[in-house]
Amino acid sequence: MKQSPIFQANRMARRMDASLAVVLEGEELSVFEAMVLAAIFFEKRGEIKPSELAEAFQTTRGNVSHCISSLEAKGLVERRIDPEDARGIQLVLKPVGRRRAVRVVGILDRMQRQLEEAIGGETLELMLKQLGEVEALCAGVANAGRQAS
Numbered sequence: 441m442k443q444s445p446i447f448q449a450n451r452m453a454r455r456m457d458a459s460l461a462v463v464l465e466g467e468e469l470s471v472f473e474a475m476v477l478a479a480i481f482f483e484k485r486g487e488i489k490p491s492e493l494a495e496a497f498q499t500t501r502g503n504v505s506h507c508i509s510s511l512e513a514k515g516l517v518e519r520r521i522d523p524e525d526a527r528g529i530q531l532v533l534k535p536v537g538r539r540r541a542v543r544v545v546g547i548l549d550r551m552q553r554q555l556e557e558a559i560g561g562e563t564l565e566l567m568l569k570q571l572g573e574v575e576a577l578c579a580g581v582a583n584a585g586r587q588a589s
Contacts, residue, residue, distance in 0.1 A: 445574065463547055467540060468514070472497075474544045476507050477516060480531050481541035488531050489522075516540055 441447045460471050467474065479496065480488055490508060494501045508531065511517040516537030522528035533541055556564060 446578075449571075449574070460551070463551065464544070467544060467547070469540070469544065470507075470510075472503075472507055473511055474548075476504070477511060477533075477537065477541045478545050478548060480517065480533055481538065481545060485532060489528055490531065493531075511537070 457471055460474075464471065464474050469477065475497065476493060479493060490504045491501055494504045497504070508517060508519065512519065516534060518532045518534055520530045520532055522530050559567075
């Protein structure tokens with residue numbers, strides 16, 4: 441298993457997710473909720489839509505909807521009807537959500553700085569590039585498998 445890039449990448453992703461969950465414990469957010477909150481924070485007010493989050497995070501619209509419902513229940517986010525398209529929904533941070541998002545972004549930023557200090561910025565960039573190439577290769581294999589079926 442140690443020789444398998446698929447096994448090791450999966451193991452590392454799960455370990456990173458678990459580590460981030462521990463770091464975020466005090467914020468009372470899941471890792472995905474924290475990432476969505478940060479994504480909403482970085483967009484202009486009301487300009488991010490659930491479908492764009494689903495695409496950015498490569499997940500289903502249902503997963504994003506569930507996450508947003510949880511953030512709404514926690515009083516952090518509000519869904520609003522898009523004034524330019526009544527079929528669309530805009531996501532807006534409430535004041536308490538903005539404060540929480542600032543803390544979450546700070547946590548994520550500190551983690552990134554620690555990685556850059558320990559490994560080096562150029563090494564991290566190269567690693568991300570290589571992981572992107574592996575991801576594209578895996579997607580290609582999956583698509584070829586679908587077409588063959």
